[in-house]
Amino acid sequence: MTDPVPHSREAHAPAEERLVAEPDSVRTPFQRDRARILHSAGFRRLADKTQVHTAGTDDFLRTRLTHSLEVAQISREMGSALGCDADVVDVAGLAHDLGHPPFGHNGEDALHEVAGPCGGFEGNAQTLRVVSRLEAKVLDAEGRSVGLNLTRASLDAMCKYPWSATVGKRKFGVYEDDRTVFDWMRDGAPEGVKCLEAQVMDWSDDVAYSVHDVEDGLYGGYIDLARLMDDAEEQAAVCEAVRGRYADESAAALCEALKDLLRDPVMKSLHDYDGSLGAQVALKNFTSTMVGRFVNAAAKATEERFGDGRLRRYGADLVVPETERIQCALLKGIAWRYVMRPRTDESWYTRQREILQDLVSVLCDRGPEAMEPVFAEAWHRAGDDAAKVRVAIDQVASLTDASAEAWHRRLTA
Numbered sequence: 232m233t234d235p236v237p238h239s240r241e242a243h244a245p246a247e248e249r250l251v252a253e254p255d256s257v258r259t260p261f262q263r264d265r266a267r268i269l270h271s272a273g274f275r276r277l278a279d280k281t282q283v284h285t286a287g288t289d290d291f292l293r294t295r296l297t298h299s300l301e302v303a304q305i306s307r308e309m310g311s312a313l314g315c316d317a318d319v320v321d322v323a324g325l326a327h328d329l330g331h332p333p334f335g336h337n338g339e340d341a342l343h344e345v346a347g348p349c350g351g352f353e354g355n356a357q358t359l360r361v362v363s364r365l366e367a368k369v370l371d372a373e374g375r376s377v378g379l380n381l382t383r384a385s386l387d388a389m390c391k392y393p394w395s396a397t398v399g400k401r402k403f404g405v406y407e408d409d410r411t412v413f414d415w416m417r418d419g420a421p422e423g424v425k426c427l428e429a430q431v432m433d434w435s436d437d438v439a440y441s442v443h444d445v446e447d448g449l450y451g452g453y454i455d456l457a458r459l460m461d462d463a464e465e466q467a468a469v470c471e472a473v474r475g476r477y478a479d480e481s482a483a484a485l486c487e488a489l490k491d492l493l494r495d496p497v498m499k500s501l502h503d504y505d506g507s508l509g510a511q512v513a514l515k516n517f518t519s520t521m522v523g524r525f526v527n528a529a530a531k532a533t534e535e536r537f538g539d540g541r542l543r544r545y546g547a548d549l550v551v552p553e554t555e556r557i558q559c560a561l562l563k564g565i566a567w568r569y570v571m572r573p574r575t576d577e578s579w580y581t582r583q584r585e586i587l588q589d590l591v592s593v594l595c596d597r598g599p600e601a602m603e604p605v606f607a608e609a610w611h612r613a614g615d616d617a618a619k620v621r622v623a624i625d626q627v628a629s630l631t632d633a634s635a636e637a638w639h640r641r642l643t644a
Protein backbone atom coordinates (compact mmCIF):
# COMPACT_ATOMS: atom_id res chain seq x y z
CA MET A 232 0.00 0.00 0.00
CA THR A 233 1.40 3.40 -0.97
CA ASP A 234 0.43 6.34 1.19
CA PRO A 235 -0.68 9.43 -0.80
CA VAL A 236 1.71 12.32 -0.27
CA PRO A 237 -0.97 14.82 0.90
CA HIS A 238 -2.16 12.29 3.51
CA SER A 239 1.41 11.80 4.76
CA ARG A 240 2.01 15.54 5.07
CA GLU A 241 -1.05 16.25 7.20
CA ALA A 242 -0.41 17.59 10.70
CA HIS A 243 -2.57 16.38 13.57
CA ALA A 244 -3.88 19.90 14.32
CA PRO A 245 -4.37 21.52 10.90
CA ALA A 246 -5.72 24.68 12.52
CA GLU A 247 -2.15 25.32 13.65
CA GLU A 248 -1.33 26.26 10.07
CA ARG A 249 -3.52 29.34 10.54
CA LEU A 250 -1.78 30.18 13.83
CA VAL A 251 1.77 29.78 12.59
CA ALA A 252 1.48 30.34 8.88
CA GLU A 253 4.62 30.32 6.73
CA PRO A 254 3.48 32.09 3.55
CA ASP A 255 7.02 32.89 2.41
CA SER A 256 8.69 29.72 3.65
CA VAL A 257 10.50 27.41 1.26
CA ARG A 258 10.42 24.58 3.81
CA THR A 259 8.48 21.42 3.17
CA PRO A 260 6.29 20.06 6.00
CA PHE A 261 8.93 17.38 6.63
CA GLN A 262 11.74 19.94 6.84
CA ARG A 263 9.62 21.79 9.38
CA ASP A 264 9.24 18.55 11.36
CA ARG A 265 13.01 18.11 11.41
CA ALA A 266 13.55 21.67 12.63
CA ARG A 267 11.02 21.21 15.42
CA ILE A 268 12.79 18.09 16.67
CA LEU A 269 16.20 19.78 16.59
CA HIS A 270 14.93 22.82 18.50
CA SER A 271 12.94 20.84 21.08
CA ALA A 272 13.80 20.75 24.78
CA GLY A 273 13.66 16.96 24.79
CA PHE A 274 16.33 16.75 22.10
CA ARG A 275 18.69 19.00 24.06
CA ARG A 276 18.25 16.87 27.18
CA LEU A 277 19.61 13.83 25.35
CA ALA A 278 23.08 15.35 25.79
CA ASP A 279 22.96 14.30 29.46
CA LYS A 280 21.19 10.96 29.14
CA THR A 281 23.03 7.66 29.26
CA GLN A 282 23.58 5.62 26.10
CA VAL A 283 25.65 2.77 27.59
CA HIS A 284 28.21 4.57 29.75
CA THR A 285 26.87 7.07 32.28
CA ALA A 286 26.65 10.49 30.67
CA GLY A 287 29.46 12.85 31.65
CA THR A 288 31.95 10.17 32.71
CA ASP A 289 34.11 10.47 29.56
CA ASP A 290 34.24 13.07 26.79
CA PHE A 291 34.74 10.39 24.12
CA LEU A 292 31.90 8.02 24.96
CA ARG A 293 28.50 8.45 23.40
CA THR A 294 25.38 9.93 24.96
CA ARG A 295 21.80 9.61 23.73
CA LEU A 296 22.30 12.84 21.80
CA THR A 297 25.39 11.76 19.86
CA HIS A 298 23.79 8.35 19.27
CA SER A 299 20.64 9.99 17.89
CA LEU A 300 22.66 12.20 15.55
CA GLU A 301 24.50 9.14 14.26
CA VAL A 302 21.28 7.17 13.76
CA ALA A 303 19.81 10.13 11.87
CA GLN A 304 22.85 10.34 9.58
CA ILE A 305 22.75 6.62 8.81
CA SER A 306 18.96 6.72 8.31
CA ARG A 307 19.20 9.68 5.96
CA GLU A 308 21.84 8.06 3.75
CA MET A 309 20.15 4.67 3.58
CA GLY A 310 16.66 6.13 3.17
CA SER A 311 17.80 8.48 0.43
CA ALA A 312 19.39 5.57 -1.43
CA LEU A 313 16.04 3.76 -1.37
CA GLY A 314 14.00 6.79 -2.45
CA CYS A 315 12.49 7.65 0.94
CA ASP A 316 12.03 11.31 1.77
CA ALA A 317 15.37 12.19 3.35
CA ASP A 318 13.86 14.50 5.94
CA VAL A 319 11.32 11.91 7.13
CA VAL A 320 13.97 9.26 7.87
CA ASP A 321 16.18 11.98 9.36
CA VAL A 322 13.37 13.02 11.71
CA ALA A 323 12.85 9.40 12.75
CA GLY A 324 16.53 8.99 13.61
CA LEU A 325 16.73 12.25 15.53
CA ALA A 326 13.54 11.59 17.51
CA HIS A 327 13.60 7.85 18.12
CA ASP A 328 15.06 8.10 21.67
CA LEU A 329 13.27 11.24 22.89
CA GLY A 330 11.19 9.14 25.26
CA HIS A 331 14.10 7.47 27.00
CA PRO A 332 14.40 8.36 30.71
CA PRO A 333 17.58 8.96 32.72
CA PHE A 334 20.07 6.08 33.02
CA GLY A 335 19.31 4.33 29.75
CA HIS A 336 17.51 0.99 29.59
CA ASN A 337 18.09 0.52 33.32
CA GLY A 338 15.97 3.61 33.94
CA GLU A 339 13.35 2.40 31.49
CA ASP A 340 12.97 -0.90 33.36
CA ALA A 341 12.85 0.91 36.70
CA LEU A 342 9.98 3.14 35.59
CA HIS A 343 8.11 0.22 34.04
CA GLU A 344 8.12 -1.52 37.42
CA VAL A 345 6.25 1.38 39.08
CA ALA A 346 4.03 2.31 36.12
CA GLY A 347 1.60 -0.58 36.47
CA PRO A 348 -1.36 1.62 37.54
CA CYS A 349 -1.13 3.65 34.31
CA GLY A 350 -0.24 0.92 31.82
CA GLY A 351 3.53 0.55 32.10
CA PHE A 352 6.46 2.52 30.73
CA GLU A 353 8.11 2.03 27.34
CA GLY A 354 10.63 4.39 25.77
CA ASN A 355 9.07 4.25 22.31
CA ALA A 356 5.56 4.90 23.58
CA GLN A 357 7.02 7.77 25.61
CA THR A 358 8.58 9.19 22.44
CA LEU A 359 5.15 9.46 20.84
CA ARG A 360 3.85 11.10 24.02
CA VAL A 361 6.73 13.60 24.08
CA VAL A 362 6.34 14.77 20.48
CA SER A 363 2.53 14.72 20.41
CA ARG A 364 1.72 16.05 23.89
CA LEU A 365 4.54 16.97 26.28
CA GLU A 366 6.68 19.29 24.14
CA ALA A 367 5.50 22.92 24.32
CA LYS A 368 4.88 24.16 20.79
CA VAL A 369 1.28 24.02 19.51
CA LEU A 370 -2.17 24.09 21.10
CA ASP A 371 -5.32 22.85 19.38
CA ALA A 372 -8.57 24.82 19.17
CA GLU A 373 -9.54 23.68 22.69
CA GLY A 374 -6.25 24.79 24.18
CA ARG A 375 -4.84 21.28 24.55
CA SER A 376 -1.23 20.56 23.66
CA VAL A 377 -0.51 18.66 20.46
CA GLY A 378 3.20 18.82 21.16
CA LEU A 379 5.30 19.57 18.09
CA ASN A 380 2.34 18.88 15.76
CA LEU A 381 4.37 16.71 13.40
CA THR A 382 3.11 15.23 10.16
CA ARG A 383 1.61 11.78 9.94
CA ALA A 384 4.56 10.40 7.98
CA SER A 385 7.14 11.66 10.49
CA LEU A 386 5.24 10.28 13.48
CA ASP A 387 4.78 6.91 11.78
CA ALA A 388 8.47 6.79 10.81
CA MET A 389 9.58 7.03 14.45
CA CYS A 390 7.22 4.24 15.57
CA LYS A 391 9.22 1.03 16.01
CA TYR A 392 6.37 -0.88 17.61
CA PRO A 393 3.01 0.02 16.01
CA TRP A 394 0.83 -1.61 18.65
CA SER A 395 -0.26 -0.96 22.22
CA ALA A 396 0.64 -2.70 25.48
CA THR A 397 -2.61 -4.66 25.27
CA VAL A 398 -1.08 -7.11 22.77
CA GLY A 399 1.05 -8.50 25.61
CA LYS A 400 4.53 -7.59 24.33
CA ARG A 401 7.13 -5.83 26.50
CA LYS A 402 7.88 -3.42 23.67
CA PHE A 403 5.01 -1.26 22.47
CA GLY A 404 4.49 2.07 20.79
CA VAL A 405 1.53 3.76 22.48
CA TYR A 406 -0.12 4.16 25.86
CA GLU A 407 -3.91 3.92 25.88
CA ASP A 408 -3.98 7.55 26.98
CA ASP A 409 -2.43 8.53 23.62
CA ARG A 410 -4.60 6.28 21.47
CA THR A 411 -6.24 9.18 19.60
CA VAL A 412 -3.06 10.49 17.98
CA PHE A 413 -1.80 6.94 17.40
CA ASP A 414 -4.98 5.97 15.54
CA TRP A 415 -4.74 9.17 13.47
CA MET A 416 -1.08 8.45 12.71
CA ARG A 417 -1.87 4.87 11.65
CA ASP A 418 -4.92 5.72 9.55
CA GLY A 419 -4.84 3.45 6.50
CA ALA A 420 -1.72 1.55 7.63
CA PRO A 421 -1.67 -2.27 7.79
CA GLU A 422 -2.20 -3.35 11.39
CA GLY A 423 1.02 -4.04 13.27
CA VAL A 424 3.25 -3.31 10.26
CA LYS A 425 6.06 -0.74 10.36
CA CYS A 426 6.38 1.63 7.44
CA LEU A 427 9.58 1.45 5.40
CA GLU A 428 10.96 4.63 7.00
CA ALA A 429 10.53 3.13 10.48
CA GLN A 430 12.28 -0.04 9.33
CA VAL A 431 15.16 2.06 7.97
CA MET A 432 15.41 3.91 11.29
CA ASP A 433 15.23 0.65 13.26
CA TRP A 434 18.06 -0.98 11.29
CA SER A 435 20.09 2.24 11.47
CA ASP A 436 19.65 2.18 15.25
CA ASP A 437 20.84 -1.44 15.41
CA VAL A 438 23.81 -0.66 13.18
CA ALA A 439 24.77 2.45 15.13
CA TYR A 440 24.67 1.00 18.62
CA SER A 441 26.15 -2.39 17.74
CA VAL A 442 29.20 -0.89 16.03
CA HIS A 443 29.58 2.15 18.25
CA ASP A 444 29.15 0.26 21.53
CA VAL A 445 32.08 -1.95 20.50
CA GLU A 446 34.07 1.14 19.50
CA ASP A 447 33.37 2.79 22.86
CA GLY A 448 34.11 -0.45 24.70
CA LEU A 449 37.49 -0.84 23.04
CA TYR A 450 38.43 2.80 23.57
CA GLY A 451 37.40 2.66 27.22
CA GLY A 452 39.33 -0.53 27.89
CA TYR A 453 36.26 -2.66 28.61
CA ILE A 454 36.68 -5.00 25.63
CA ASP A 455 39.81 -7.10 25.10
CA LEU A 456 39.56 -8.38 21.53
CA ALA A 457 42.85 -10.27 21.81
CA ARG A 458 41.33 -12.42 24.54
CA LEU A 459 38.18 -13.00 22.49
CA MET A 460 40.09 -13.83 19.30
CA ASP A 461 42.45 -16.26 21.03
CA ASP A 462 40.07 -18.03 23.42
CA ALA A 463 37.44 -20.47 22.15
CA GLU A 464 35.64 -20.44 25.50
CA GLU A 465 35.22 -16.67 25.30
CA GLN A 466 33.84 -17.00 21.80
CA ALA A 467 31.32 -19.57 23.02
CA ALA A 468 30.31 -17.23 25.86
CA VAL A 469 29.66 -14.38 23.40
CA CYS A 470 27.54 -16.66 21.24
CA GLU A 471 25.58 -17.72 24.30
CA ALA A 472 24.91 -14.06 25.07
CA VAL A 473 23.68 -13.52 21.52
CA ARG A 474 21.48 -16.59 21.26
CA GLY A 475 17.92 -15.85 22.27
CA ARG A 476 18.75 -12.22 23.07
CA TYR A 477 19.77 -10.87 19.68
CA ALA A 478 19.45 -13.83 17.29
CA ASP A 479 17.69 -17.21 17.09
CA GLU A 480 20.37 -19.19 15.23
CA SER A 481 21.95 -22.26 16.79
CA ALA A 482 25.05 -21.94 18.94
CA ALA A 483 27.09 -23.74 16.28
CA ALA A 484 25.93 -21.36 13.52
CA LEU A 485 26.68 -18.34 15.66
CA CYS A 486 30.16 -19.60 16.56
CA GLU A 487 31.02 -20.10 12.89
CA ALA A 488 29.75 -16.62 12.08
CA LEU A 489 31.75 -15.15 14.97
CA LYS A 490 34.94 -16.85 13.77
CA ASP A 491 34.38 -15.37 10.30
CA LEU A 492 33.81 -11.94 11.80
CA LEU A 493 36.93 -12.10 13.97
CA ARG A 494 38.99 -13.12 10.93
CA ASP A 495 37.85 -10.05 9.02
CA PRO A 496 40.83 -7.71 8.42
CA VAL A 497 39.10 -4.74 10.08
CA MET A 498 38.60 -6.82 13.23
CA LYS A 499 42.02 -8.47 13.16
CA SER A 500 43.65 -5.03 13.04
CA LEU A 501 42.25 -4.40 16.54
CA HIS A 502 43.81 -7.48 18.13
CA ASP A 503 46.44 -5.41 19.94
CA TYR A 504 44.47 -2.19 20.38
CA ASP A 505 46.41 0.08 22.75
CA GLY A 506 44.91 3.54 22.27
CA SER A 507 47.82 4.83 20.18
CA LEU A 508 47.23 6.98 17.12
CA GLY A 509 47.63 4.03 14.78
CA ALA A 510 45.26 1.95 16.91
CA GLN A 511 42.65 4.70 16.90
CA VAL A 512 42.91 4.97 13.10
CA ALA A 513 42.31 1.22 12.89
CA LEU A 514 39.35 1.60 15.25
CA LYS A 515 37.74 4.31 13.11
CA ASN A 516 38.35 2.19 10.03
CA PHE A 517 36.52 -0.66 11.75
CA THR A 518 33.60 1.63 12.58
CA SER A 519 33.17 3.14 9.13
CA THR A 520 33.69 -0.18 7.34
CA MET A 521 31.11 -2.05 9.43
CA VAL A 522 28.51 0.71 9.23
CA GLY A 523 28.97 0.98 5.47
CA ARG A 524 28.78 -2.79 5.09
CA PHE A 525 25.55 -3.12 7.06
CA VAL A 526 23.86 -0.17 5.36
CA ASN A 527 24.91 -1.03 1.81
CA ALA A 528 23.91 -4.68 2.18
CA ALA A 529 20.39 -3.76 3.30
CA ALA A 530 19.94 -1.10 0.62
CA LYS A 531 21.14 -3.42 -2.15
CA ALA A 532 18.99 -6.37 -1.00
CA THR A 533 15.91 -4.14 -0.73
CA GLU A 534 16.41 -2.73 -4.21
CA GLU A 535 16.91 -6.21 -5.64
CA ARG A 536 13.55 -7.29 -4.25
CA PHE A 537 11.47 -4.14 -4.76
CA GLY A 538 13.26 -2.29 -7.56
CA ASP A 539 15.34 0.88 -7.51
CA GLY A 540 12.51 3.40 -7.76
CA ARG A 541 11.21 5.69 -5.03
CA LEU A 542 10.45 3.28 -2.19
CA ARG A 543 8.54 4.71 0.76
CA ARG A 544 5.82 4.20 3.37
CA TYR A 545 4.09 0.83 2.73
CA GLY A 546 5.35 0.26 -0.80
CA ALA A 547 8.27 -1.94 0.33
CA ASP A 548 9.92 -3.62 3.30
CA LEU A 549 13.57 -3.33 4.25
CA VAL A 550 15.51 -6.50 3.47
CA VAL A 551 18.49 -7.21 5.74
CA PRO A 552 20.65 -10.12 4.50
CA GLU A 553 21.29 -12.91 7.00
CA THR A 554 25.07 -12.48 7.10
CA GLU A 555 24.90 -8.81 8.07
CA ARG A 556 22.02 -9.36 10.48
CA ILE A 557 24.01 -12.05 12.35
CA GLN A 558 27.22 -9.98 12.36
CA CYS A 559 25.30 -7.05 13.83
CA ALA A 560 23.87 -9.35 16.52
CA LEU A 561 27.36 -10.66 17.33
CA LEU A 562 28.70 -7.12 17.84
CA LYS A 563 25.79 -6.51 20.23
CA GLY A 564 26.75 -9.70 22.04
CA ILE A 565 30.37 -8.57 22.41
CA ALA A 566 29.21 -5.28 23.94
CA TRP A 567 26.72 -7.09 26.18
CA ARG A 568 29.27 -9.55 27.60
CA TYR A 569 32.09 -7.11 28.26
CA VAL A 570 30.33 -3.77 28.86
CA MET A 571 26.65 -4.02 29.76
CA ARG A 572 26.37 -7.30 31.65
CA PRO A 573 29.14 -6.48 34.18
CA ARG A 574 27.40 -3.19 34.93
CA THR A 575 24.26 -4.95 36.12
CA ASP A 576 26.27 -6.11 39.14
CA GLU A 577 27.47 -2.63 40.08
CA SER A 578 25.97 -0.88 43.10
CA TRP A 579 25.49 2.28 41.01
CA TYR A 580 23.27 0.33 38.63
CA THR A 581 20.97 -0.56 41.53
CA ARG A 582 21.17 2.99 42.85
CA GLN A 583 19.97 4.39 39.53
CA ARG A 584 16.77 2.36 39.79
CA GLU A 585 16.22 3.47 43.37
CA ILE A 586 16.62 7.13 42.43
CA LEU A 587 13.95 7.01 39.72
CA GLN A 588 11.50 4.91 41.72
CA ASP A 589 11.94 7.09 44.80
CA LEU A 590 11.23 10.17 42.68
CA VAL A 591 7.99 8.71 41.33
CA SER A 592 6.89 7.85 44.86
CA VAL A 593 7.72 11.31 46.23
CA LEU A 594 6.01 13.11 43.36
CA CYS A 595 2.88 10.99 43.74
CA ASP A 596 2.82 11.89 47.44
CA ARG A 597 3.61 15.60 47.12
CA GLY A 598 1.90 16.27 43.83
CA PRO A 599 2.17 19.55 41.93
CA GLU A 600 4.15 21.44 44.59
CA ALA A 601 7.18 19.29 43.76
CA MET A 602 6.81 19.41 39.97
CA GLU A 603 7.76 21.79 37.20
CA PRO A 604 4.84 24.10 36.30
CA VAL A 605 3.90 22.32 33.09
CA PHE A 606 3.62 18.97 34.88
CA ALA A 607 1.86 20.56 37.86
CA GLU A 608 -0.75 21.83 35.41
CA ALA A 609 -1.13 18.32 33.95
CA TRP A 610 -1.53 16.94 37.48
CA HIS A 611 -4.46 19.28 38.12
CA ARG A 612 -6.11 18.11 34.89
CA ALA A 613 -5.59 14.41 35.68
CA GLY A 614 -8.89 12.66 36.09
CA ASP A 615 -7.90 9.85 38.46
CA ASP A 616 -5.01 8.37 40.44
CA ALA A 617 -3.70 6.40 37.45
CA ALA A 618 -3.50 9.58 35.38
CA LYS A 619 -1.61 11.28 38.22
CA VAL A 620 0.92 8.43 38.29
CA ARG A 621 1.43 8.96 34.55
CA VAL A 622 2.11 12.67 35.15
CA ALA A 623 4.68 11.83 37.84
CA ILE A 624 6.38 9.39 35.49
CA ASP A 625 6.34 11.96 32.66
CA GLN A 626 8.13 14.39 34.98
CA VAL A 627 10.78 11.86 36.02
CA ALA A 628 11.31 10.59 32.47
CA SER A 629 11.93 14.14 31.26
CA LEU A 630 14.92 14.57 33.59
CA THR A 631 18.54 14.11 32.59
CA ASP A 632 20.89 11.83 34.51
CA ALA A 633 22.34 14.76 36.45
CA SER A 634 19.02 16.44 37.19
CA ALA A 635 17.52 13.14 38.38
CA GLU A 636 20.28 12.87 40.96
CA ALA A 637 19.86 16.52 41.97
CA TRP A 638 16.08 16.19 42.28
CA HIS A 639 16.50 13.08 44.40
CA ARG A 640 18.91 14.82 46.78
CA ARG A 641 16.54 17.77 47.12
CA LEU A 642 13.26 15.91 47.47
CA THR A 643 14.49 13.14 49.77
CA ALA A 644 16.76 15.22 51.99
